[in-house]
Each structure stands twice: as structure tokens, then as C-alpha cells.
Amino acid sequence: MNFDLNRWVSLFSILALLIFAISIPFRWIDHDESMLAEHAYWWHKLGYYRSVLHYGLPNGWHTIQYSTHKAFVLLGAGMIDIAGWSLTALRMIPLFFAAVLALIITRYSKIEFAEFPRASAWVLAVLFFQAMFLTAAYRYRPETMLMTFGFLNFRMLERYLHTDQKKFLLLGGLAAGLSIFTHLNGAAYAGAGGLLLLSYRKFGPSLIYGVIGLAIGSLYFHNLLGPGDLEAFLTQYLENPNLSESDWHWYSPIVKMLSEHLRFFHSAREVSTSLLLLIALIGSWKTLKQKATTLLRYFLFTILVLGALTRQTPIYYILYLPYIAIIIAVHLGRWPTFNAKLKYATLFFLVGFIVTNSIYSFNLISRRVDTKARTAEMMASIPEDSSILGPTGLLFNGIEENYEIRSFKAFKFWVRNYPDYSDTYEGLLQFLSDTRPDYLILDHIRYNQDEFMDFRDPANLAVGDTLGIYGVTEVHGDWTLLQCFD
Template identity: 30%
Template sequence: MIKPAVSVKIALLAVALLYLYSLWHREPDVDDAWIGEHAYWLVEKGYVKSELMHGITNQHVRNIVHHKLFTLNGALFITLFSFSLWTLKSVSLMWLLIFGVIFFITIRRKEGSPAAWFAMLLMAVNAFIFQYSFVYRPEIMVMTLGFISWLFLDQYLHNKSRYALIFSGLFAGLAASAHLNGLIFIMAGGLLLLWNRKLLPAIIFGLSVLPSLMIYFFDFTREYGFSYWLYQLNDAPALHKSSILPHSLSFFGKIFREHMRFFHSPAEISQSLLLLFCLILGYPFLKQKKALLRYFLLLVISLSLVAVHTTSKYMLMYMPFILYIITITFLHIYDGRKTEQKLLRGIEVKKAWPWAVALLFIYFSIGMIRNIQISTRKFDPGKHAELSNKYIGTRQDTVRVIAPMDFIFNEIEHFERIQGDLSFADMQKAGHDLHGKSFLKMADSLGIHYLLLSDHYLEKFGLDGFTVADFRSAGFTVAGKEENLQIIKNEEP
């Protein structure tokens, strides 16, 4: 019979092989283009702007609402390896590798080698880590920096090392510089110190945050400063979030919507049920890690206050703590499954064991189904060039197009402007009438030469029922259709 420790390593190897296969021509995420363009222009122009979101809060002129440290990291990779989908995705992959090493060493040192390997398997199967560790988004970077901040803070709580406290603040500031949601590590760290009645250390921690947090303001200028930042932050349709509460109370009302983050889909639900099971039944021994539980609670509450949306991907920022809690609880139950040990309210471990296995099986099954789906969706990096040459020709440097966001990959240097279809969807959110001929009129006013629209956006912009005559009456002609894209030409831009 194969020993459990060996089984865990075999399963981990299998998931790792699937992950490696998934990297090959993995399908782009909309954020690969949306956020990746920021790094591209930083390298090209020395500042961040966005042609994809042309017309939204003046982003085509200057954009200072972006993930600052993450953008700098992306710009470094572009400088070293040139602009490509693979280059951008590799940024998050690098941070996953850094996190994996730190996480494994931490769990092995604190809980032992079997726990460390089991934690790595939980991490590898996790649908969100599997997906977003190869997407150009800052969550994996923030997760890593935030976890390092916690490790230094935990070290301070155990040995009162002032250097550890300072480094904890520095890494919390770096996390916030990479994504403003990283402010949760500043909030949780400071509040945990206050919870432990350590006022002076909390002040030192707060001051230690400032040097690294200043990175966020690297591209603020006299012309594009705080007021411009507030304008872009408050007026961006993508950052709008409706609330039934008065504006003065909506900030705190977000706490009561936070549960939605944990129950969006089967992937979140399976993880959340396993976490709740471990937190509730494992509390008698989890409470020995009081600082960990308090910090995790503060992170959850802080994210509910800071985050604009209840999207599940933001959970990645405190995912290490979820995996840690599940690991130590599950292994405790495993070790006591044949004994008379008691859990919460006198429940015997041997009775809880089948439930733990069932919940873990559901977590693994749903995670692997989603991971296989991600792995099998592939992207042809040459298809955009083929389409461009067929319908637009080889002289594209004076051509402006509306196209899918991922059209920038391998094409951004060939066009005068590639404006994302998503930008017009955002304009619709802002109240613009962009339906039917109104949309075509807007495209014409922006000097757009070609529209490359999917069936989804044809319907969204009210063009799905347009005939050839309808397009012609607005000054456009249908040039053709390739797969899911209809190519529409502006006759006189």
C-alpha cells in the first residue's frame, strides 16, 4: 500500500505536469491586455497611458490609476524580454515560484515536512492560484509580499525583534504599492498590534510602511497629481459599485456583502466549505495560533472595506492563510482519526474524519475540473496577424481599430491605435448612448477605420440585427467574418 506521504507527492507531481502543460499557449485573460498595456507604454513613453481604454477618464493621455509596483515589474520584464503575452504572464509565474519556496519552507519549519507537502498540494490544486499565477494581474505578487510581511510580524510577536517589525511594515507597503487592495496588510498588521496592546510597535510599523508605499506615487506630477488621480479613480466605470445604502454608509455596508466573495461558484464554495469545516471543528487546537487567526480575520474584514468588488480573485491575497488553516486542521484530524480525541463540542475526530475526506475530495475534484478546462484552452498568437494582413493589409501604422482586448498581442506596434471593445462597454456604463447607429457614429467621430467585433459585442452594441444596407447607410461596410469576429470597415473615417 502506498504511504499517504508518497501519495501526496505523486498527486503533486501530476498537478505540476498539468500546470506545465497549461502554460503552453495558454489563453489570454482580458487583464493580460488591460493591465499589460500599462507596462508597455511605460517602456515606450516613460509614462503610463491606455489606448485600449481611449476616452475613459482621459487614460489615452495619462493614466495614474494603475498597479504601480506591478507595472514597474512588468516594464522590467518587457525591457529584458520584449513585449509579448508570455513575457507578461511570466511576471506572475515568477512570483508564484518565490511564494512556493517561502510557503513550503515556512510550513515545514512550523508544522513538519508532511504538512508542507500537503500544503503544496492544496496550493497546486487551488483553482485560483492555478489560473492567476499565469495571468498578468498583481494578486500573486501582493499575496507573496503580504505573506512575507506576516512572517516578519509573527517573528516580532515571538521574539520582539524591532528589525522584524520594520521589515514587516516595509513589505506591507510594497504589497499596497503593487495593488491598493494590498492596504489590507497595513490595516491588519497595525490592528493586530493594537489588539495585542502594542501601541508603540503599531506606530513603528506604520512609519515603516511609508518608504515602500511611496513607490505608489512615482508617476505623480504637478499636472497629473492627487486631484487627477481622484478624478480617474472616482469616474472610471470599471470601479463603480452600486449600493442601496446612502453614500456615507456604503463603505461599511460592504462588510455585509463580503460573504458573496466566498460563494460565487463551485470553486469558491468547495473551498469555503472546507475552510469553515476546519475553522469550526478545528478551533480547539487552532486557537493555539491566536495571532494567525486574528490576522486572517482582520485581512478578511479589511478587504471587505477596501475592495471595490466582491470578485473571488481578491481572495488570493489571503489565500496562504486559508491553505495554512486547512493544512493544520486536516492533518490534526488525520493523525487522530483512530483515537478518541475530541473536537469542538465533544465531536470525536474519527467521526469528523469521513466528512473531512469528503470535503477535501470535493475541493480537489472541482479544482481539477476547472484546472483542466484552463489547460485545454489554447491561444494562437499568429491569428491576429493573419486577420490583419487579410483585411487591412500590410500598412497598418496609420490605422485605428476597435478590436478585442487581446488583439494588442503581436499587433500593438503595427497600428496607430487599438481601442478595446471593452472601452465602449464602459462608456455604456457611464451613460453614453452607444447602440446601433449611435455606436457607429461614435466610432466614426474617433476616426476608427475598422471594427473587429465578436458576436457578444455586436449584440451589446445593437449591431447584431444590422443588414448590409443598415451599415452602408451609416458609412460602413461588412468586409467579412473570421471565426467569432465580424470585420466592419469605415468607408470615410
């Protein structure tokens, strides 16, 4: 195989960025975006977090919520102060951090792997072709912000280890603390940094690093200073519906750590990325071991700590992407030195990675809808001050018009961890009877509202049909309106 793959990397990078740009207009809104945006809205308006979307959950989430991704949500509240209540404005935050992260790691690759001049371009191509990163870069969630602080943590500690300058140790501790303040899973990066220092026998510096990281990370508890706040936080956190009893055994971190490899092979998206990573590690191990020992150690420690802290939730695979992208980029940058077998194997897995992730990206693009116009139509005949249970995108039209917007996800959270309702159609009707929103809006688009469609297809409902205490009052092309008549 005589052609030089590196001649095409600029085209790959431009194509990846073009796909990302095309994906931006009218992206669909998911539950997590709405949830975190609501947290930011209430902090902006009231000075504390709450989640009316999750109305009906125990421990008063809809009244006050003590845990969220705090530094990220506070930035969101600041953005609302500046630009008003707008999802587009909120999405500028992850977009900004995605751009900063891309700039930092391409610059890092250019400096640290100068003998492979195309490696920095490959980093950009791998990042933006990877569908999880493409999604996260314009999604109001904290992953790009968290990855940025995590990589800065690594970079500062690496500089400290190479130069012994204390300022880099202090900056590493600062980045570690900001990671925790951004998202509690930032403890994976903070812990990886501590283990990295210990692996180089930097015992005293690791203590200094830990103190700084914990001091900055303690900002996470900024809203727990009042009487009873800490106890209320612990009650809510220990009964978080995203967790279960199995997460609180003494051996749970060990069990989760031993299962961490499953995160790398959760779906075709992760599998294609992990296989390309594997061929890069095999094909360029000597070079990576010589040129990127510190990065490899930090990457391994991040895997171990994140594995111990969390379930194998696929979304957190993204936290590994900066290191995966660099490893793959270094490997691809070495293309001219490969023998024929390694070239064929690398090309096979690279094509698989690009095709697989492009399919996921196409699915994201194909979901585009003008949510603002659509939800305005949904609420046109509903009186202000009404409570509405429906698609979470309603939040961005309704919350400032005094509508109380709730989510079907609250029911799923109930049945996941609490015994009050069965995960059945009858259980859902009982939940609706107990929480009594004034109106239901049933979306016919599955990915907008799986919780109801798990039991019944709303497209088959007609005006006059009833669901418990609710009656169908309007049927539209892709949504149905019901009103409480009890």
C-alpha cells in the first residue's frame, strides 16, 4: 500500500467540522438539557436549584434540589443573566469549551509529537468524527467543560513532572478542583492526577495537590451552608433515582471497576472507537511508551477511578476521548513507517470508525425540528399558570409564561428505585392521578417521550378517548392534548 494517508487528514478534519456545523440548527432537545437548563433558570430567578420537571419525586426536588452539576449550571445562570432565557445561548457554553479543548489538545499534539506533524490534524478529525463528542459540543451538558478541566489537570501535572516548577503543581490542583466543582465525576480526573504523582513517587507534592483540589472542589457545597442543608443534601443524594442500593456496598467500587471494560464496548459507536484505539496501542506501543508515558498513566488511572466511582453509563466514555484521540492521532501520524499488514489493519478500523460514527451523526441531524415553534403550537390552547406534563422541550417556551412544566421521566425515576408504582400502564395512570397535572401533551415522536409510548401509542388516540382521569381534547399530526376532568 503506497498511498500516504496523512495527505488526506486535512480533508478529514474539514469534513468532520462540516458535519458538526450542519448538525447545529434545530437540534432536538433531550431530557438532560432541559433538566440542567431548569436548574440554571431557577438559580437565576430564585438563587437556588429546583426541578419542577421532576414533580412528585420524594424529598422535594420540585421545591429545592441540592445536587446538580454546579459550576456548569452556574455558568448557565450567568448566561441567562446576559442573554436571556434561550437554549441556544446555553448551548454556547459547551460549544466554547469544546473549542477550547480542541485547541488545547491540538496544540499539545503539535508540541509533544512534533516528529509526527500531521498528528495535531488527526486529533481534530478523530474528535469531531466521534459522534459522542459531536453531540456533546452543542448539548447543554457539562462533558466538554469537564474534559477541558481534566485535560488541563493532566497537562499541568505533566509540566510539573518535567520541570519541577511548583506553579504547574498548583495549577494542576486548581484544575482538579474545578473538575469536581463542574461535575462530581470530575473526581475521576482529580484522583487520576493524585495517582499520577504517586506513581512518580511525588509524595509531598501529591499532598499539596490534594489539598488544593479539595479546597477548590469544596465549592460544590456552596449551597449547603444553611441549617439542615447538608442533611437534606445527603438525603436527596442517597436516594437519587439514578443510583440504587447496589451502589452503596463497601465492595461496590471494586465490582464497578472490574466491569469498566464494558463501557468501551457498549454500542457500535464506542466499539468502533475502542477498536481503533486498540490497533493504535498495538501498532504504536513502543512510540507511545517512549513519547507519551505520562499520558498513558493518566489515562489508565482515569479509567480505574471513573470505573470505581460510576456505573458503566455509556455517556461517560466521552471523558476518555481527549486521550483516545491523541493516542490514535500519534498512531495515524506514523503511517509512513507502517508495514503493509499494519497499514491494512489501521485503514480497516479507521474506515469502520468513520462510517459507524457518521451513521450516529446522521441520525442526530435527521432528528432536527424547530422545537420552539412546535411547542408554541402545543401550548396555544392551554391557559397560563397551568401545569403540563409533556415533552421537556416545553420548558423553553412555557416556564417564563408561568406554565409549570413536568416530565414523564419523573414516573420512570419512581419505578426505577421506589416501590410506590409499578412499571405498567396502570402504574402510570395511578401516578397521573396522584400528581394531577392539568394537561398532558403526548408526543408521537418516540425519542421525545419514550416513557408513555412504552405502554401505549398516542397516535392511536382520538378526541373523546380517556386515560384515567384525563380526556383527549385535541389530536394533531404528531402530538395529542389531554385535559384533567376530575
